[in-house]
Amino acid sequence: MNFSDFLRGSPDGVNVSGPKIVCSFDIGGITINLTETIVVSWIIILAVTLLLLWLTSDLKTKNISKKQAVAEWAVKTVYNLVDDTMGKHWHWFAPYIAALFTFSILGSLISMIGLRSVTADFNAPLTWALITFVIIHGTNIKTHGLGGYFKGYVDPVPVMLPINVLSELATPVSMSLRHFGNVVSGMVITSLLYYALSLITAKIGVAFCTIGIPAVLSLYFDLFSGFMQAFIFIMLTMVYISNADARSES
Amino acid sequence: MDFLTIDVGTILFTLINTGLIFLAFKLILFKRIDAILEQRQHEVTDIYHKADDALTSANADKEKYAQAVAGAKEEAQGIIQRSEKIARKQGDAILEKARQEAQAAREKSAIETEQEVRLARTELQKEISGLAVQLAEKIMEKEINPDDHERLIDDFIQHIGDES
Numbered sequence: 001m002n003f004s005d006f007l008r009g010s011p012d013g014v015n016v017s018g019p020k021i022v023c024s025f026d027i028g029g030i031t032i033n034l035t036e037t038i039v040v041s042w043i044i045i046l047a048v049t050l051l052l053l054w055l056t057s058d059l060k061t062k063n064i065s066k067k068q069a070v071a072e073w074a075v076k077t078v079y080n081l082v083d084d085t086m087g088k089h090w091h092w093f094a095p096y097i098a099a100l101f102t103f104s105i106l107g108s109l110i111s112m113i114g115l116r117s118v119t120a121d122f123n124a125p126l127t128w129a130l131i132t133f134v135i136i137h138g139t140n141i142k143t144h145g146l147g148g149y150f151k152g153y154v155d156p157v158p159v160m161l162p163i164n165v166l167s168e169l170a171t172p173v174s175m176s177l178r179h180f181g182n183v184v185s186g187m188v189i190t191s192l193l194y195y196a197l198s199l200i201t202a203k204i205g206v207a208f209c210t211i212g213i214p215a216v217l218s219l220y221f222d223l224f225s226g227f228m229q230a231f232i233f234i235m236l237t238m239v240y241i242s243n244a245d246a247r248s249e250s
Numbered sequence: 251m252d253f254l255t256i257d258v259g260t261i262l263f264t265l266i267n268t269g270l271i272f273l274a275f276k277l278i279l280f281k282r283i284d285a286i287l288e289q290r291q292h293e294v295t296d297i298y299h300k301a302d303d304a305l306t307s308a309n310a311d312k313e314k315y316a317q318a319v320a321g322a323k324e325e326a327q328g329i330i331q332r333s334e335k336i337a338r339k340q341g342d343a344i345l346e347k348a349r350q351e352a353q354a355a356r357e358k359s360a361i362e363t364e365q366e367v368r369l370a371r372t373e374l375q376k377e378i379s380g381l382a383v384q385l386a387e388k389i390m391e392k393e394i395n396p397d398d399h400e401r402l403i404d405d406f407i408q409h410i411g412d413e414s
Binding site (some may be wrong): 019035038044046053055056059061069071094096124243 | 253254255256257260261262265267268270271272274275279280282283284287289290293322391397
């Protein structure tokens with residue numbers, strides 16, 4: 001392996017691939033692949049559940065512990081964010097937003113402990129975007145009525161129907177690809193830079209490049225980008241859903 | 251798997267996983283924190299209610315005590331007035347009694363004085379009578395000229411004056 005291999009994109013040097021399949025099984029003729037993404041998701045769910053159980057253990061009304069203060073702060077922050085963005089009638093939606101944000105951010109940050117990012121698998125952000133898509137249209141039908149919902153597609157003139165349909169379909173696609181693209185591009189860039197730094201280290205024989213620089217890169221591509229993408233995703237989810245809500249319009 | 255693949259199995263599992271993490275957040279975090287916040291809200295409301303009740307009770311007590319103090323003042327004023335009245339009556343009675351006693355003493359003294367004067371006058375009359383008799387006797391005993399006669403009378407008068 002040499003530097004020219006890196007420039008040519010040698011498969012031995014930098015290998016960017018999808019999640020590994022842990023096992024496969026058939027259900028009614030459909031092959032279900034249990035991928036790395038699913039297993040890592042379970043690890044995240046387990047960790048989050050244990051964290052939540054620890055945070056909410058021994059809750060008191062007076063003389064509260066630091067962990068309870070953190071839990072209360074987190075809940076109130078999410079409630080305020082949802083109330084401010086979507087309105088008070090979407091207050092009940094806060095747990096989903098908190099779950100989505102946590103799943104997304106931890107799904108991105110888990111790469112820092114050597115596991116594959118959940119969000120680096122397109123299927124994960126696509127699923128969340130599809131959930132948002134279903135809620136958007138469910139809300140639209142619920143608040144505008146079925147007639148009002150379909151009327152919206154020929155608004156302001158019937159000729160706009162294909163564009164309106166395309167616009168609606170573009171929502172989950174853009175949301176999922178934005179999230180996936182940002183995380184995976186960070187992963188690819190980090191992998192390429194790690195490879196380049198390892199080559200430099202091999203050339204000069206001193207490992208100064210592989211110490212420090214990867215940490216700075218990881219700070220941006222994993223921590224900052226992961227946080228930003230999770231935040232953007234929940235904000236878009238809230239904005240799209242509240243836009244579909246006739247009560248928010250009024 | 252390929253780098254960019256839409257896999258139904260992964261989507262289904264992610265859907266289930268998202269549901270699970272949502273339930274974890276809703277049932278563990280939000281439900282418990284909501285319950286504790288509500289409980290705290292109730293406690294704070296109770297504290298406010300108790301404080302309001304205590305304030306109302308304190309105000310009622312204050313009003314009651316103010317009325318009691320006002321009643322006590324009135325009562326004290328009444329007692330003072332009654333006492334003053336009694337004292338004035340007693341004072342008047344004492345003064346009246348003293349006045350009566352003084353009057354009685356004065357009358358008694360006047361009576362005694364009058365009796366003394368009467369007695370003295372009686373004695374003086376007796377003495378004058380005696381002296382007159384003595385003078386008559388002396389006049390009778392010796393022949394006196396008009397000058398002696400006049401002198402005797404003057405002596406007699408002088409003697410009466412010294413006696414009185």
